[in-house]
Amino acid sequence: MDAVKYSVVVPIYNEEETFAELTKRLREVMDQLDGPAEAVLVDDGSTDSSYRLMVEARAEDARFKIVQLSRNFGHQLAITAGMDLASGQAVIVMDADLQDPPHVILDLAAKWQEGYEVVYAVRQHRDGETHFKKLSAAAFYTVLRRLADIDAPIDVGDFRLVDRKALDAFLSMREHNRYVRGMFSWVGFRQAGVPYSRDSRHAGESKYTLRKMIRLAVNGIIGFSAAPLKLAMSAGFLLAVASVLYGIVAIALKLAGVHLVPGYTSLLVAVTFLSGVQLTVMGMVGQYVARVYDEARGRPLYLIREARGFGGKDAAATNGHATGNGITAHAGTDAPLVPTR
Ligand code: UDP
Ligand code: MG
DSSP states (O other): OOOOEEEEEEESSSSHHHHHHHHHHHHHHHSSSSSSSEEEEEEOOOSSSHHHHHHHHHHHHHTEEEESSOOOOOHHHHHHHHHHHOOOOEEEETTSSSOOTTTTHHHHHHHHHHHOEEEEEEEEETOOOHHHHHHHHHHHHHHHHHHHSOOTTTTEEEEEEEEEHHHHHTTTTTSSSOOOHHHHHOOSSEEEEEEEEEEOSSSSSSSSHHHHHHHHHHHHHHHHHHHHHHHHHHHHHHHHHHHHHHHHOOOHHTTTTTTOOOOOOHHHHHHHHHHHHHHHHHHHHHHHHHHHHHHHOOOOOOOOEEESSSSSBSSSSSOOOTTOSEEEEOOOOOSOOOOOO
C-alpha cells in the first residue's frame, strides 16, 4: 500500500447517533483527496455502541483505523492519541459531530499544498450553539489573549490540518494538562487560516460538559501564562500596603485622642476578607503546583485498550502501559504498539 498522505483524526465519545453520517462523509472526502488517506477514529471511553460501530466501519473500509482508550480521557487527550498514531504527511483533526464539515478538509489540504504547515479552520459563524457557549467563549478568548504568552487566533478550535514537521514538534511536547490549540500556536511554523461556517451538531448532545469546558479554559490560561501568579502577588502586596496604612491611621487617631468604637465589625470583615484572599491565592498557586505534580509523576497521557489497523496485524489488546507517555505505532510489523520514552 502507498504511504498515507492524509490522516483524519476523529475523537469519538458516545457518538452512535452521528456515526453513520460521519463515516459516510469521511469516505467521500477521503475519495476526493489527492492521495492515500486514512481516518484514525479514537474512542474516548464511550459507553454506547460507538466502538462496535467503529469495528464495523473498519471491516467495511480498511482506511478506518480504530483505537479504543481504556476510559474517558477527554477530548484533548483523545486527539493527542489519534495524532500519535496517525501516519500521514498531513494530519487533520476534526470533531465527530459534523460541526466541522468534512468537506472543509479539501480547503485545508489546498492551503497546505501552498506550503503552510499549520492550517486552522476559522469559524465564520456558529449555527445552533447556545448564547451561553458563544458568550463564555468570547469572554474566555479575550482573557486568554490578554494574559497568555501565545498569540492564539480568534474563533479557532481544534479543527486544523498540520504538516508532519509541525506535528512532530507538537508530539514532542508531552505535557499532561493540554490545551492543544494553544500548543499549535506555540510551535510556530508557517500558519494560515481557512474560513468555514460551523454547522450545528448533526445529532445527539454536546459531550463537553460545563466542567470539561472550565477545565479546558483553566488549562489554556495556566498552560500559557504565569499572569494569575503575578496577579496573586500584586493582590497580596496591595493588601499588605493597605493594612499598614490602616495601622498608621489607627495609631494617629489614638494619639489624637479620638475614641475608637470597639471595632467588632471591621475586625470581622478584615479577617474574613483576608482569609478569603489567602485561600484564593493559595488555590491559584496550588493550580500550578498540581500541574508540576502531574508532570513529575510522569504517567502516560492515555492508555489504549485496543487498536486495530496500526501494525502488521490487528493488535488485540495493546496497552500504552509501561512508562511511556502514550505510544507510537510501528506500521508494517507484527509488534504491538510500542511505548515511547
Ligand atoms: N469528545 C471526546 N471526549 C470527551 C468529550 C468530547 O472525545 O470527553 C469528542 C466528541 O465526541 C466530539 C468532540 O470531542 O467529537 C467535540 O465534542 P462536542 O461536539 O461534544 O463539543 P462541542 O462542539 O459542544 O464543544
Ligand atoms: Mg460539537
